[in-house]
Amino acid sequence: xxxxxxxxxVALLYEAYLRLSDVVFQAGKAIxxxxxxxxxxxFFHMEHDGIRLSRLAEKAQMTPQAMGExxxxxxxxxxxxxxxxxxxxRAKLIVFTDRGDDALRAGYAAxxxxxxxxxxxxxxxxxxxxxxxxxxxxxxx
Amino acid sequence: xxxxxxxxxVALLYEAYLRLSDVVFQAGKAIxxxxxxxxxxxFFHMEHDGIRLSRLAEKAQMTPQAMGExxxxxxxxxxxxxxxxxxxxRAKLIVFTDRGDDALRAGYAAxxxxxxxxxxxxxxxxxxxxxxxxxxxxxxx
DNA sequence: CCTCCTTGCTAAGGTAACCTGAATATAATG
DNA sequence: CATTATATTCAGGTTACCTTAGCAAGGAGG
Numbered sequence: 001x002x003x004x005x006x007x008x009x010v011a012l013l014y015e016a017y018l019r020l021s022d023v024v025f026q027a028g029k030a031i032x033x034x035x036x037x038x039x040x041x042x043f044f045h046m047e048h049d050g051i052r053l054s055r056l057a058e059k060a061q062m063t064p065q066a067m068g069e070x071x072x073x074x075x076x077x078x079x080x081x082x083x084x085x086x087x088x089x090r091a092k093l094i095v096f097t098d099r100g101d102d103a104l105r106a107g108y109a110a111x112x113x114x115x116x117x118x119x120x121x122x123x124x125x126x127x128x129x130x131x132x133x134x135x136x137x138x139x140x141x
Numbered sequence: 142x143x144x145x146x147x148x149x150x151v152a153l154l155y156e157a158y159l160r161l162s163d164v165v166f167q168a169g170k171a172i173x174x175x176x177x178x179x180x181x182x183x184f185f186h187m188e189h190d191g192i193r194l195s196r197l198a199e200k201a202q203m204t205p206q207a208m209g210e211x212x213x214x215x216x217x218x219x220x221x222x223x224x225x226x227x228x229x230x231r232a233k234l235i236v237f238t239d240r241g242d243d244a245l246r247a248g249y250a251a252x253x254x255x256x257x258x259x260x261x262x263x264x265x266x267x268x269x270x271x272x273x274x275x276x277x278x279x280x281x282x
Numbered sequence: 283c284c285t286c287c288t289t290g291c292t293a294a295g296g297t298a299a300c301c302t303g304a305a306t307a308t309a310a311t312g
Numbered sequence: 313c314a315t316t317a318t319a320t321t322c323a324g325g326t327t328a329c330c331t332t333a334g335c336a337a338g339g340a341g342g
Contacts, residue, residue, distance in 0.1 A: 005249065007272075007276070008252050008253075008255070008256055009161065009255070009256060009259055009268070009271060009272060009275070010158070010161045010162055010165060010252060010255060011185075012272065012275035012276060012279065013154055013157050013158040013161065013162075013275060014158050014162070015275075015279045016154050016275045016278045016279050016282075017151070017154040017155050017158055019278060019279060019282050020150065020151045020154065020278070020282065021151055021154075021155070024151060036327080036328090038327075038328060038329085044152075052290075052291095053290075053291065053292095054289080054290055054291080062328090062329070062330090063329080063330065063331085064290075064291065064292085065291090065292075065293090065329090065330080065331085066328070066329050066330070068291075068292065069328080069329090070328090085290095088289090088290080088337080088338070089336085089337060089338085090289070090290045090291070090336060090337045090338070091289090091290055091291080091337090092290085092291080108146065111149050111151060112149075114149070114150070114151060115149055115150060117282065118150055118278070118282070121277065121278065121281055121282060122274055122277060122278075126274060127150070129270060129274070130150060130271070130274045130275075131148075131150060131153065133263055133267060133270070133271045133274075134150070134153035134154060134156075134157045134271075135148070135153060136262065136263060137157045137160060137161070137259070137262065137263075138153065138156045138157050138160060140262055141157075141160050141161065141258065141259070141262060177298080177299090179298075179299060179300085193319075193320095194319075194320065194321095195318080195319055195320080203299090203300070203301090204300080204301065204302085205319075205320070205321090206300090206301075206302085206320090206321075206322090207299070207300050207301070209320075209321070210299080210300090211299090226319090229308075229309070229318090229319075230307080230308060230309085231306095231307060231308045231309070231318070231319045231320070232308090232318090232319055232320075233319085233320075283342105284341105284342095285340105285341090285342090286339100286340085286341090287338105287339085287340085287341105288337100288338080288339080288340100289336100289337085289338075289339095290335105290336085290337085290338095291334105291335085291336085291337105292333105292334085292335085292336105293332105293333085293334080293335100294331105294332085294333085294334100295330100295331085295332085295333105296329105296330075296331075296332100297328100297329085297330070297331100298327100298328090298329085298330100299326105299327090299328095299329105300325105300326085300327080300328105301324100301325075301326070301327095302323105302324090302325075302326100303322105303323090303324090303325100304321100304322085304323085304324105305320100305321080305322075305323100306319100306320085306321080306322100307318100307319085307320085307321105308317105308318080308319080308320105309316100309317080309318070309319095310315100310316085310317075310318090311313105311314100311315080311316080311317095312313100312314095312315085312316100
């Protein structure tokens with residue numbers, strides 16, 4: 001870990017993640033400075049026809065209470081609404097407003113831009129090798 | 142970000158980091174469950190002949206106050222001591238105790254083990270290509 | 283139908299890992 | 313020397329989670 005040691009993959013993964021994610025989070029901040037990185041979990045796990053809080057929490061691997069706070073924030077900011085779930089009166093469906101849809105699209109545009117810049121930097125072969133190696137690590141390590 | 146989109150490098154980097162770092166953090170927890178992941182910043186940026194708090198904070202890219210808390214913890218746990226810096230009476234040098242040295246060695250052993258397992262999983266060529274690609278992203282993106 | 287257990291959400295309060303602002307001691311500089 | 317800068321520490325705040333506990337509604341068995 002000290003400077004005398006060569007950089008290990010674990011440390012490199014973290015640094016590389018910070019670099020790339022910062023670009024995406026800066027893009028989010030440009031859309032609306034009140035949106036924080038934590039809110040990305042909501043956008044990331046959203047589903048087209050609406051999603052229940054409990055399912056959103058499960059997908060993001062956090063408690064429904066924690067996810068509830070993020071949803072509260074984005075509801076107050078006008079990015080989503082909670083509507084009653086017709087299939088279960090205990091539940092509510094979280095659906096995006098037009099504003100939410102726009103933000104989601106902008107977020108993906110930022111991610112796609114990072115992907116394109118990576119292909120330029122590493123070559124398309126290099127980018128897809130990196131993709132494959134990371135996928136391998138996630139599934140098999 | 143949603144399930145309908147293919148995984149992007151940014152997301153893969155984060156997941157891969159979580160997998161590998163978890164192995165290292167579990168090893169740390171086995172040494173002493175009172176050591177938390179945040180403390181790794183101290184071990185990581187330590188210097189052999191002792192280091193000042195302000196320099197440690199700068200290397201770890203956090204405020205001296207935040208680093209001070211981590212150092213407080215590890216001092217209470219007996220992993221390090223603050224000794225007066227002979228070169229500047231305002232400053233203190235943070236130096237590891239024997240216990241701290243042992244923990245540092247154990248931490249590096251865990252990281253080296255991860256590195257070895259990666260070489261098995263990806264092949265040594267694959268591991269070093271991954272290393273090179275990540276280094277490239279960090280320096281040039 | 284009624285209990286009884288489960289599920290979906292929310293309210294209240296706690297913790298970890300950071301932060302900013304301000305105080306104190308010492309050093310460096312004109 | 314008086315001034316300004318640096319090293320640390322104290323106090324208090326914020327963010328992003330968590331646990332505990334409560335209520336409303338659904339589902340299963342007798």
